[in-house]
Amino acid sequence: MRPSRLIPVLLLLAAPAFCGSDPFENVITKWAWAINELQSHRRESPVTYPPVNSQSSQTAPSGGHHAVKNHKAETTTTKPVDLPAPIKSTFKANTAWTGITANVIDFGTHFTVDVTTDQPANGWALKRQSTKEIVLKGSLNNQFYFQIDCPEKFVRDYGITVFIGDNSYPCFIQIFQ
Amino acid sequence: MRNSALILIGLLFAFQSAIAKAKPTPTPSVSPTDTTIATDSVTPTPTPVKKAHWIPWPPIREEARTITFSVNGAYYDDGDRRGSSFSFVDIKAIRKIDEYFVTGEGSIRFLSATSTTDDAKQIDLRTAKVTLAENWFSASVGRMDVSEMLTTTRFFGRYPLMGLRRVTGACLYLPVKFLVGIEDYRNVSSPPTALTFWYLPNIFGDTTANVSGTQSLFLAQARARFKVSKIQTVLLINYGKSKSDFFNYSSINGNGTFSTAAEFTVANNYTAYGEFGIQNTSMTSGTSAFTYGVSLKRLGTFGPFSIDDLIFEMQVPVSKDLNNPFTGGDAVFPELAVLPQSALYIKLKARIRGIFVEADITNNQNDFTFADLNRLNTNSINLPLPLGPGYESDSTQIPFRSNSYDKYAMLIRVGIQF
Numbered sequence: 001m002r003p004s005r006l007i008p009v010l011l012l013l014a015a016p017a018f019c020g021s022d023p024f025e026n027v028i029t030k031w032a033w034a035i036n037e038l039q040s041h042r043r044e045s046p047v048t049y050p051p052v053n054s055q056s057s058q059t060a061p062s063g064g065h066h067a068v069k070n071h072k073a074e075t076t077t078t079k080p081v082d083l084p085a086p087i088k089s090t091f092k093a094n095t096a097w098t099g100i101t102a103n104v105i106d107f108g109t110h111f112t113v114d115v116t117t118d119q120p121a122n123g124w125a126l127k128r129q130s131t132k133e134i135v136l137k138g139s140l141n142n143q144f145y146f147q148i149d150c151p152e153k154f155v156r157d158y159g160i161t162v163f164i165g166d167n168s169y170p171c172f173i174q175i176f177q
Numbered sequence: 178m179r180n181s182a183l184i185l186i187g188l189l190f191a192f193q194s195a196i197a198k199a200k201p202t203p204t205p206s207v208s209p210t211d212t213t214i215a216t217d218s219v220t221p222t223p224t225p226v227k228k229a230h231w232i233p234w235p236p237i238r239e240e241a242r243t244i245t246f247s248v249n250g251a252y253y254d255d256g257d258r259r260g261s262s263f264s265f266v267d268i269k270a271i272r273k274i275d276e277y278f279v280t281g282e283g284s285i286r287f288l289s290a291t292s293t294t295d296d297a298k299q300i301d302l303r304t305a306k307v308t309l310a311e312n313w314f315s316a317s318v319g320r321m322d323v324s325e326m327l328t329t330t331r332f333f334g335r336y337p338l339m340g341l342r343r344v345t346g347a348c349l350y351l352p353v354k355f356l357v358g359i360e361d362y363r364n365v366s367s368p369p370t371a372l373t374f375w376y377l378p379n380i381f382g383d384t385t386a387n388v389s390g391t392q393s394l395f396l397a398q399a400r401a402r403f404k405v406s407k408i409q410t411v412l413l414i415n416y417g418k419s420k421s422d423f424f425n426y427s428s429i430n431g432n433g434t435f436s437t438a439a440e441f442t443v444a445n446n447y448t449a450y451g452e453f454g455i456q457n458t459s460m461t462s463g464t465s466a467f468t469y470g471v472s473l474k475r476l477g478t479f480g481p482f483s484i485d486d487l488i489f490e491m492q493v494p495v496s497k498d499l500n501n502p503f504t505g506g507d508a509v510f511p512e513l514a515v516l517p518q519s520a521l522y523i524k525l526k527a528r529i530r531g532i533f534v535e536a537d538i539t540n541n542q543n544d545f546t547f548a549d550l551n552r553l554n555t556n557s558i559n560l561p562l563p564l565g566p567g568y569e570s571d572s573t574q575i576p577f578r579s580n581s582y583d584k585y586a587m588l589i590r591v592g593i594q595f
Contacts, residue, residue, distance in 0.1 A: 096371035123274030140275035161312045168310035172367040
């Protein structure tokens with residue numbers, strides 16, 4: 001073999017030594033910084049958040065890009081990288097027929113609402129207040145509790161109408177502040 | 178020429194309107210597929226959807242309705258050893274609220290006295306109601322039970338309706354704010370106040386009733402529900418007016434009828450309540466009464482035995498008039514007239530596992546109801562009596578009264594629900 005043909009092979013083998021262990025290092029570092037900035041910014045809102053921890057990154061499968069990404073994020077920034085935690089909020093309304101308590105859990109990509117009423121309900125409707133659009137609705141069998149699982153991203157626009165009693169009295173609760 | 182031009186312009190305008198209507202509007206269509214509907218839109222901006230020119234009615238499905246049965250045996254004694262027993266079956270069908278926010282209810286009672294015959298002595302259509310509910314109102318029409326809406330009492334009361342529970346008519350419910358001012362946009366949850374209106378073509382028995390409007394009664398209610406410390410409070414104010422004067426001492430008097438009721442609940446199970454009513458606002462003396470009571474719910478379970486409900490209720494005539502035929506008075510034969518007295522009602526509803534056992538006791542004389550009319554105090558042989566039932570228990574809904582104020586009538590029911 002001629003020595004000139006060995007040069008590309010040697011360069012290829014030595015490339016990691018010049019570029020670092022991961023060719024996506026810069027991108028990962030940039031995104032980790034952005035995620036941490038967003039997290040710290042969101043914590044300033046009045047909605048109560050659960051304590052942030054790094055469990056989400058620890059539970060990521062080891063090896064591959066996940067392991068490299070976490071390692072690099074911890075070494076290049078002071079703040080840990082964490083996935084968006086579910087945001088819990090509670091809203092209450094005292095209407096003419098019933099008291100309503102709505103516990104909203106925002107998972108980022110979707111949200112759930114646990115609704116409890118003082119009087120038996122026979123139906124509900126989840127709607128957007130800006131457009132009056134009915135997003136989800138359902139019927140109940142004189143229930144004091146029901147759960148809504150909405151596949152949409154939570155925005156500060158939703159409200160729930162609960163229909164109470166034999167005459168389906170509409171009782172509305174807004175689920176944002 | 179001028180007329181032709183006007184006709185041409187009119188045709189063009191109609192054509193333009195038709196085209197405009199044919200264009201798809203950005204309003205999202207309501208799909209009648211299921212009771213749970215999800216839209217594809219994620220952003221608040223609605224996506225233009227071609228509006229269907231015809232939308233089918235909701236399909237008839239098993240899961241869209243609820244049917245409940247109640248099978249009961251009962252024993253009744255009016256306090257004068259005139260006991261009777263009977264069986265009754267209630268069937269109640271409810272159309273669950275559908276994709277168009279429409280619901281309905283119908284209930285039937287079959288009652289048969291204890292005998293060897295299979296014939297039902299009595300078949301009642303107790304409710305037949307259709308309700309349209311929207312986010313800001315609900316409207317019902319048909320035969321309905323208005324007792325929970327109109328009052329807070331369990332047995333006596335409902336004075337604007339002469340004690341009736343079930344009436345036929347129309348009802349409109351509006352959650353509104355009574356306070357006038359600038360509404361805070363952030364606080365748009367339903368207010369704790371509401372207005373309800375009823376139009377009842379008549380409240381007489383079917384042989385007397387007509388729907389020409391001459392027997393009609395219009396009722397309006399203001400409702401407020403709020404919490405004071407840990408006490409859940411409900412306040413009701415009812416006002417009604419009939420079109421004509423049938424009986425001066427009744428609520429169908431051509432003037433007005435009024436009642437106000439309140440309820441105070443602690444820990445969801447312990448309630449004190451009351452209602453004050455004037456059946457003719459122009460004859461306050463002789464047509465007014467006051468009812469107060471206590472309701473204790475879910476008192477406890479002892480082995481297979483549970484106490485579900487215990488009620489004490491008292492009706493007190495505020496003013497007495499010997500001419501009021503609805504309280505024992507008699508203007509035709511004054512020597513037969515009696516004055517109304519206070520009446521008591523006690524109810525104990527218990528349960529042995531899933532079997533309900535209920536005992537009701539009262540010395541009620543049906544004061545302030547149509548059931549107190551008779552041939553003598555009305556001096557009429559043409560009037561079909563009774564004009565209406567007397568007071569009924571809230572659970573059995575069977576009218577019962579004692580033989581006199583000094584004796585107590587008893588109603589015992591054993592039943593199951595499924």
